[in-house]
Amino acid sequence: MPDELDFFFFYGSTYTYLTVMRIERAAAEAGVEVRWRPFNVREIMLEQDNIPFRDKPVKMAYMWRDVERRANRYGIPFNRIPTYPVDPESLANRVGVLAAIEGWCPEYTKATYRAWFLEDKPPGDPEHLYQILSSLGRDPETVLSSADSPEIQARYDAETDVARWMGIFGSPTFVVGDEIFWGDDRLEDALEWRKAHPA
Amino acid sequence: MPDELDFFFFYGSTYTYLTVMRIERAAAEAGVEVRWRPFNVREIMLEQDNIPFRDKPVKMAYMWRDVERRANRYGIPFNRIPTYPVDPESLANRVGVLAAIEGWCPEYTKATYRAWFLEDKPPGDPEHLYQILSSLGRDPETVLSSADSPEIQARYDAETDVARWMGIFGSPTFVVGDEIFWGDDRLEDALEWRKAHPA
Numbered sequence: 001m002p003d004e005l006d007f008f009f010f011y012g013s014t015y016t017y018l019t020v021m022r023i024e025r026a027a028a029e030a031g032v033e034v035r036w037r038p039f040n041v042r043e044i045m046l047e048q049d050n051i052p053f054r055d056k057p058v059k060m061a062y063m064w065r066d067v068e069r070r071a072n073r074y075g076i077p078f079n080r081i082p083t084y085p086v087d088p089e090s091l092a093n094r095v096g097v098l099a100a101i102e103g104w105c106p107e108y109t110k111a112t113y114r115a116w117f118l119e120d121k122p123p124g125d126p127e128h129l130y131q132i133l134s135s136l137g138r139d140p141e142t143v144l145s146s147a148d149s150p151e152i153q154a155r156y157d158a159e160t161d162v163a164r165w166m167g168i169f170g171s172p173t174f175v176v177g178d179e180i181f182w183g184d185d186r187l188e189d190a191l192e193w194r195k196a197h198p199a
Numbered sequence: 200m201p202d203e204l205d206f207f208f209f210y211g212s213t214y215t216y217l218t219v220m221r222i223e224r225a226a227a228e229a230g231v232e233v234r235w236r237p238f239n240v241r242e243i244m245l246e247q248d249n250i251p252f253r254d255k256p257v258k259m260a261y262m263w264r265d266v267e268r269r270a271n272r273y274g275i276p277f278n279r280i281p282t283y284p285v286d287p288e289s290l291a292n293r294v295g296v297l298a299a300i301e302g303w304c305p306e307y308t309k310a311t312y313r314a315w316f317l318e319d320k321p322p323g324d325p326e327h328l329y330q331i332l333s334s335l336g337r338d339p340e341t342v343l344s345s346a347d348s349p350e351i352q353a354r355y356d357a358e359t360d361v362a363r364w365m366g367i368f369g370s371p372t373f374v375v376g377d378e379i380f381w382g383d384d385r386l387e388d389a390l391e392w393r394k395a396h397p398a
Binding site: 050061062066 | 247248249254255257258260261264265268269272366368378379380381384385388392
């Protein structure tokens with residue numbers, strides 16, 4: 001059984017774009033398997049009064065420049081600052097929960113982030129979701145109906161509870177055993193930790 | 200003339216410990232000269248309502264674990280979580296401003312952070328300052344009297360104004376031309392940027 005790493009993330013986190021675009025390759029090179037786990041970081045951040053950007057224009061401006069520079073460093077495309085914040089109803093996130101259960105989360109997440117960052121089509125907009133789901137060969141009506149079901153909402157809440165219980169407070173966060181690593185810039189630390197501490 | 204990098208920092212920032220212990224070697228390897236510039240990040244953070252840890256126990260707990268893991272990764276000693284917050288009167292910082300003017304800032308800063316992190320002697324405590332200054336061959340009375348002078352306070356405020364004007368909101372921050380890089384984990388990005396964009 002290969003080593004595993006849990007990737008907790010939220011569709012709407014900006015730095016998560018970098019991770020979504022590079023985690024598969026980085027993990028494959030390290031021989032680590034990734035479990036994609038969408039959760040509601042917004043709820044946890046509001047609980048903890050952890051508002052990094054919304055009311056902080058100086059920090060917000062830096063964040064976008066940092067994301068752009070880091071994207072360039074990784075060879076990840078970056079055109080311009082996209083719409084933010086996004087997904088007020090967590091619809092893109094609930095579709096992600098369904099995708100994780102059904103096994104098509106990586107493709108869906110990459111398509112969602114590409115649409116957001118490269119075409120400025122914000123996650124959670126039903127029209128964009130239709131396009132993305134169709135392009136992945138999924139039936140939008142079926143998927144969106146399922147994403148609105150109590151079962152998927154309950155699973156989303158349960159994943160958020162797990163994250164809260166683990167001490168997770170931001171996206172992306174990587175989990176290896178009891179250790180959590182927050183931020184795209186800790187992906188390498190997490191992969192190294194995984195290799196140094198096999199399950 | 201060698202390439203330069205401005206290192207803006209605050210005695211009292213936790214992650215800055217990592218930078219203080221490794222920047223000289225990293226910069227020397229890159230052929231970059233460091234200008235040590237203490238400033239009052241606390242004032243800027245309060246202005247911007249940017250309170251990352253004080254009222255956020257979950258994030259605070261993570262920060263200490265992350266600092267410890269990163270210290271281990273770099274081969275920097277870490278014993279246990281030291282007293283925090285520190286230096287309420289910015290005395291350690293004002294001594295740092297004087298040290299930067301007089302050319303003994305790196306030694307003073309390393310001694311201050313070592314005392315804080317390895318012996319739990321918080322920066323800004325006059326007794327600890329006496330010990331540190333004596334160990335560096337400086338006359339404590341002269342230095343502390345100068346650190347309390349209007350001239351040094353004015354220089355501290357002026358450095359803080361420069362930082363604010365540049366969009367700096369945290370410590371450590373590295374400045375290369377118009378670009379700012381926030382966080383110990385961006386030191387390599389800043390050094391690479393410097394080499395790629397010679398003055």
